[in-house]
Amino acid sequence: MGFLDIDNTTKSYGAVEVLHNVDISIEEGEFLVLVGPSGCGKSTLLNMIAGLEEISSGEIRIKDQVMNGVHPSKRNIAMVFQSYALYPNMKVGQNITFGLEMHGTPKPEREKAMREVANLLQIEQLLDRKPGALSGGQRQRVAMGRALVRDPDVFLFDEPLSNLDAKLRVDMRTEIKKLHQKLGTTIVYVTHDQIEAMTLSTRIAVMNGGYVQQLGTPQDIYDTPANIFVATFMGSPAMNVVPARVAVENGKPMARVALHDGTETALPFSQDNMADWDGKDILLGIRPETITDEDAADRKSSNIAHMTNRIVVTEPAGSDTFVTMTMGGKDVIARMRSDAEVHPGADFTFAVNMEKAVAFDPATEARIAP
Amino acid sequence: MMAHATQDTAIRTGRAVRMLIYLVLVLFALFYMLPLYVMLVNSVKPLDEITGGGMMNLPQVWTLAPWAKAWSSAQIGVEPTGLSPYFWNSIKMVVPAVAISTILGALNGYVLTKWRFRGDTILFGLMLFACFIPFQIVLIPMARMLGLMGLAGTTWGLVLVHVVYGIGFTTLYFRNYYAVFPTELVRAAQIDGAGFFQIFWRILLPSSGPIAVVSIIWQFTNIWNDFLFGASFAGADSQPMTVALNNLVQASHGVKEYNVHFAGAILAALPTLLVYIVAGRYFVRGLMAGSVKG
Numbered sequence: 001m002g003f004l005d006i007d008n009t010t011k012s013y014g015a016v017e018v019l020h021n022v023d024i025s026i027e028e029g030e031f032l033v034l035v036g037p038s039g040c041g042k043s044t045l046l047n048m049i050a051g052l053e054e055i056s057s058g059e060i061r062i063k064d065q066v067m068n069g070v071h072p073s074k075r076n077i078a079m080v081f082q083s084y085a086l087y088p089n090m091k092v093g094q095n096i097t098f099g100l101e102m103h104g105t106p107k108p109e110r111e112k113a114m115r116e117v118a119n120l121l122q123i124e125q126l127l128d129r130k131p132g133a134l135s136g137g138q139r140q141r142v143a144m145g146r147a148l149v150r151d152p153d154v155f156l157f158d159e160p161l162s163n164l165d166a167k168l169r170v171d172m173r174t175e176i177k178k179l180h181q182k183l184g185t186t187i188v189y190v191t192h193d194q195i196e197a198m199t200l201s202t203r204i205a206v207m208n209g210g211y212v213q214q215l216g217t218p219q220d221i222y223d224t225p226a227n228i229f230v231a232t233f234m235g236s237p238a239m240n241v242v243p244a245r246v247a248v249e250n251g252k253p254m255a256r257v258a259l260h261d262g263t264e265t266a267l268p269f270s271q272d273n274m275a276d277w278d279g280k281d282i283l284l285g286i287r288p289e290t291i292t293d294e295d296a297a298d299r300k301s302s303n304i305a306h307m308t309n310r311i312v313v314t315e316p317a318g319s320d321t322f323v324t325m326t327m328g329g330k331d332v333i334a335r336m337r338s339d340a341e342v343h344p345g346a347d348f349t350f351a352v353n354m355e356k357a358v359a360f361d362p363a364t365e366a367r368i369a370p
Numbered sequence: 371m372m373a374h375a376t377q378d379t380a381i382r383t384g385r386a387v388r389m390l391i392y393l394v395l396v397l398f399a400l401f402y403m404l405p406l407y408v409m410l411v412n413s414v415k416p417l418d419e420i421t422g423g424g425m426m427n428l429p430q431v432w433t434l435a436p437w438a439k440a441w442s443s444a445q446i447g448v449e450p451t452g453l454s455p456y457f458w459n460s461i462k463m464v465v466p467a468v469a470i471s472t473i474l475g476a477l478n479g480y481v482l483t484k485w486r487f488r489g490d491t492i493l494f495g496l497m498l499f500a501c502f503i504p505f506q507i508v509l510i511p512m513a514r515m516l517g518l519m520g521l522a523g524t525t526w527g528l529v530l531v532h533v534v535y536g537i538g539f540t541t542l543y544f545r546n547y548y549a550v551f552p553t554e555l556v557r558a559a560q561i562d563g564a565g566f567f568q569i570f571w572r573i574l575l576p577s578s579g580p581i582a583v584v585s586i587i588w589q590f591t592n593i594w595n596d597f598l599f600g601a602s603f604a605g606a607d608s609q610p611m612t613v614a615l616n617n618l619v620q621a622s623h624g625v626k627e628y629n630v631h632f633a634g635a636i637l638a639a640l641p642t643l644l645v646y647i648v649a650g651r652y653f654v655r656g657l658m659a660g661s662v663k664g
Contacts, residue, residue, distance in 0.1 A: 050561060072561045073561060073562065073563035073564075079557075081557070083552055083554050085554035085555045087572075087573055088555075098559070098564070098572075099561070102559075102568065146558075
């Protein structure tokens with residue numbers, strides 16, 4: 001049993017099931033991110049952990065205590081809402097201590113806890129202000145303070161950064177990560193932003209259509225996505241997925257992919273089990289950063305393939321240059337060094353790190369290799 | 371209050387057009403103020419100046435005697451008590467009726483938006499009917515009910531009638547106000563451990579200033595100005611101001627003291643005016659600033 005167990009849990013509204021048999025278990029101190037497009041059920045799942053939505057079937061346990069039907073205030077959780085949900089009529093200090101007051105904590109203890117949290121989040125100078133007088137980032141801190149002061153078993157974050165501007169969002173992201181490392185608390189965090197998911201989490205649950213598509217460490221999710229949805233949802237730019245045909249040549253399985261002019265190139269697989277797919281069509285997944293020029297190819301890789309293809313568009317982004325080409329009739333993006341000599345309309349020899357390539361079954365869209 | 375209106379305007383107008391607009395507006399304002407002017411000047415004249423004609427003239431002799439008489443010694447019905455006891459009757463009726471109907475409306479709005487249940491929309495729809503039922507229809511059933519409850523002819527009977535009648539409106543106001551009140555605040559309070567009434571008192575009510583003012587003004591004006599229920603259900607010692615004013619003005623014996631009537635009419639209208647002046651500016655104040663992303 002883990003610290004937080006979500007056991008075969010479903011959620012239905014009338015006859016409509018919106019969450020299907022979710023199974024997640026995390027240990028104490030883990031940072032679980034629920035990520036997915038809007039409407040995937042991630043916020044519903046979070047609300048079920050919080051007790052704000054009823055559990056239709058299955059069980060949610062915190063510290064081995066079954067939480068089904070337990071009132072939100074008795075679950076020893078704290079939640080940070082997307083809109084911060086600060087009480088507009090109370091000062092920051094009262095906002096932070098309201099939960100303690102409702103739980104009957106004596107005033108001196110409340111004051112002490114408030115000072116500690118304010119100190120931790122550096123909001124001491126704001127304690128006597130009303131939420132209306134605060135900036136977005138300050139409100140965000142107060143909302144976190146209100147959660148921290150309760151010293152709960154589990155923190156729940158519902159898209160806490162989506163109302164901040166881009167720069168502040170990155171700062172607060174680091175801030176949350178620091179806080180997690182410092183306090184070692186267990187966090188469940190909902191976001192639709194895959195970069196937040198990758199950077200913050202120790203474990204990611206990628207959700208779509210009410211199903212958990214994959215549960216794993218950020219590295220698992222990125223390197224070995226369970227299916228095409230996970231592959232293309234995580235990572236920016238998205239993983240390139242191109243149709244290919246498997247052919248065994250000289251005993252080695254190769255992916256035959258059409259280039260811009262219809263000629264085919266053969267990219268050798270690193271996985272011998274791909275020979276089972278000899279003669280069959282597959283979908284080949286290649287991350288943009290694994291298509292480079294010869295000089296930038298990963299020297300530790302044992303399987304660098306080369307192909308010459310025509311460059312359609314180049315997009316210099318400062319640190320990198322994104323190069324678009326056509327493979328298997330689809331646009332494919334390569335992430336090149338900014339000083340790579342690439343010109344639109346010219347032919348260029350790319351180095352493809354096939355060790356990192358992923359193959360999917362075109363019928364089920366599930367991963368077949370590695 | 372409207373100081374930035376000129377910088378904030380959507381349509382730019384020339385000076386001549388602007389002058390014309392103001393001229394028309396001032397004329398309209400004067401026209402609408404005319405009845406108040408007539409009431410005021412005639413309430414501070416001796417009676418012979420009024421009966422001598424010249425209703426629009428300023429008084430030659432200024433006197434407050436009609437006001438004093440209307441308040442404390444004019445003949446109301448059979449007693450020469452003036453309007454003052456009836457004024458207090460009205461206060462004793464209006465204050466609890468407004469307070470109770472506003473608080474009940476707020477509670478209804480809170481439940482109908484934040485503690486939704488099956489059939490809540492239908493219930494709300496039915497409550498809205500109360501806003502459309504004409505007073506006259508309920509007179510006889512209400513009289514019967516008051517009799518059964520032993521409240522006939524009492525101030526509390528009138529309070530009950532006005533609360534029942536006003537609750538549809540107050541519920542409508544608060545429901546619509548709370549419908550856009552962020553539900554996340556209620557959820558946050560639930561997680562913080564606040565109960566049903568704690569959330570209501572500590573979170574919702576303190577943020578309800580503007581709508582509470584709307585509800586209070588609406589209820590105060592309606593209940594204070596009500597004549598029909600007062601005339602129908604009040605006993606001799608619970609008659610409100612409006613009924614007494616009618617008895618003063620409609621008296622069929624003696625000389626018609628127009629100056630006293632005018633003074634009495636102004637006295638009867640003063641409380642509602644006062645409520646507008648004191649509370650009117652809260653109408654437009656947004657007390658919700660800062661609860662969610664602003």
